[in-house]
Amino acid sequence: MTVSHSTPALEFDAPETVLNALRSSGLRVSTARRIVVHTLFAARGPLGAEEIATGLDGRRPQLDVASVYRNLETLERLGAVRHLHVGHGPGRYVLAGSGEREYLACDRCGELVEVDPGELDGVRAEIRERFGHEVRFTHFPIVGRCANCRQGGG
């Protein structure tokens, strides 16, 4: 897009956007943070802290996990990152981008589907009516058996 945008509230759409947010908060832009941010931008979905520490290719231990966790927490406080818990596995982190994202996971194949905005509004409304709870499947996704796995799929 060639549209001139006047710095929309908080749109972390590129690595620099996030790094600038760090600077603006008086925090430092360290090598470790660059790596965490770039790794998240290079990912195609939520990543575990271990994956970030090891690098997407799983080869080199680019960072200590402890540092990864500390930085992910810092980035979450800035609103640039969020995380979710899929089944039993470790927490998984994603760039917050322009907003929250809801997920649907398969408890057999582990597939994690990102739900389009609004697609769960009906579900949300029904649950709110019946129980009064306001639900959001952003931090704890809906867990079920996907169509493929349901039919014995492998």
Added chain:
Amino acid sequence: MTVSHSTPALEFDAPETVLNALRSSGLRVSTARRIVVHTLFAARGPLGAEEIATGLDGRRPQLDVASVYRNLETLERLGAVRHLHVGHGPGRYVLAGSGEREYLACDRCGELVEVDPGELDGVRAEIRERFGHEVRFTHFPIVGRCANCRQGGG
């Protein structure tokens, strides 16, 4: 009910029912198992392994947690017990009774609501139509903010 029942498939409705299931499976009815089973029957909801080990009153360490976990697993294999994961906390175990139960949890006050059978059929149907996933909120409950907590309630 005073209805004469001809041993309905698997209805674990009393401590002895479960203990008999153990015997029938060639497993032993040990003191530890009696305690686990009785504690679960005495509970008003899903319990953590630690609570079972310590006793509902939290006083005496009646059993070693390791034994509790081992026995809970055994009981789950028998179909007498099942467990769920609420938010970040430890796993929580319940008697399976006559069937599965779905839950709804509040991420603020921690309240765990047992959903009446069928109450989530609409939700289930909608999710299945849209995504093809067959969902069941028995192992991973729906997480949200309950009505009371939503309005600043405390």
Added chain:
DNA sequence: ATACTTGCAAATGATTTGCCAGTGT
């Protein structure tokens, strides 16, 4: 130069496992 950051080790919390002594059948 100074405060923020990092790596490494040790601590936590939940759950599992090895091992040998104890016990249900």
Added chain:
DNA sequence: ACACTGGCAAATCATTTGCAAGTAT
């Protein structure tokens, strides 16, 4: 008696924290 169980300690996994050394500003 004998195999199944229990307690206790040690191991695992994910995550956090303490601390001294390193670095961004």
